[in-house]
Amino acid sequence: MKLWVLGSGSSGNAILIETARTRILVDAGFAPRVLKQRLAVAGVAPESIEAVVVTHEHTDHIKGVASAARKWGWTVVCTAGTRMMCPDWAELRTILTPRKSSVVVGDFHLETVPVSHDANEPIAVIVTSMEEGARAGIVYDLGHVTESVSRALDKLDILVIESNHDEGMLRTGPYPPSVQARIRGKYGHLSNRDAAHAASQSIHSALNNIVLAHLSEQNNNPRTALGTVGDSLRRARFRGRLTAAAQNSVVGPICVGAGTGIATAPIQLALGI
Numbered sequence: 001m002k003l004w005v006l007g008s009g010s011s012g013n014a015i016l017i018e019t020a021r022t023r024i025l026v027d028a029g030f031a032p033r034v035l036k037q038r039l040a041v042a043g044v045a046p047e048s049i050e051a052v053v054v055t056h057e058h059t060d061h062i063k064g065v066a067s068a069a070r071k072w073g074w075t076v077v078c079t080a081g082t083r084m085m086c087p088d089w090a091e092l093r094t095i096l097t098p099r100k101s102s103v104v105v106g107d108f109h110l111e112t113v114p115v116s117h118d119a120n121e122p123i124a125v126i127v128t129s130m131e132e133g134a135r136a137g138i139v140y141d142l143g144h145v146t147e148s149v150s151r152a153l154d155k156l157d158i159l160v161i162e163s164n165h166d167e168g169m170l171r172t173g174p175y176p177p178s179v180q181a182r183i184r185g186k187y188g189h190l191s192n193r194d195a196a197h198a199a200s201q202s203i204h205s206a207l208n209n210i211v212l213a214h215l216s217e218q219n220n221n222p223r224t225a226l227g228t229v230g231d232s233l234r235r236a237r238f239r240g241r242l243t244a245a246a247q248n249s250v251v252g253p254i255c256v257g258a259g260t261g262i263a264t265a266p267i268q269l270a271l272g273i
């Protein structure tokens, strides 16, 4: 299994996952022109993607979904709640999934898990390659880690987790108090400290890559996020790579198994390896 973060942050999110048989995206929060450029960095033609799994209806996750799915023939996988918020998807080939369920797309078994976020039936996604057995968890846009999310992070090979803000930077940053309250609230976004805790809890022998996603440009930066989460993972004896995703550049491939090198990772730490 190989995973690329094509971009992640409040201006757009898209993650490419592939095995020998199947390619999917999780979210398509960029215009098709941008998606095509970022996919080209990964050496992937947009037409070769089978489906886009949509986590929720916020613009930074769906901006390109309708036009890209129409243009390149992608199937959309989402909850009924997400679909309800996107009336212009009526014509698209869609697989509706309950919030806590599983769906098969090609080689991938997709497990959906409800998350706590201010959207209509938002989900996290655990992607398992049925041929290779590799597992990647994509968990972002959530205010806190519930018991069911925590359980879903068991036995992953790759964890992509939200590390949205540094609590101190949010407090002293440019956002008005009401927006700050929404971000740090139960239905908002995970802080670096929350990410550190969740990532440390999910450590097991096969987890060799953790990627910090959805970093705020105002209330965080990659070094701060890697510092906070890295300290915690070091204490928890994590052995693997910790990488920060970027808003405007592609990070990957992050590979399970042989050749775990990352070709384009501007900022990463190698811990205990």
Ligand SMILES: [Zn+2]
Pocket (backbone or CB within 6 Å): 009, 010, 013, 058, 060, 061, 141, 214
């Ligand atoms: Zn988002």
Ligand SMILES: [Zn+2]
Pocket (backbone or CB within 6 Å): 056, 058, 117, 119, 141
């Ligand atoms: Zn959101």
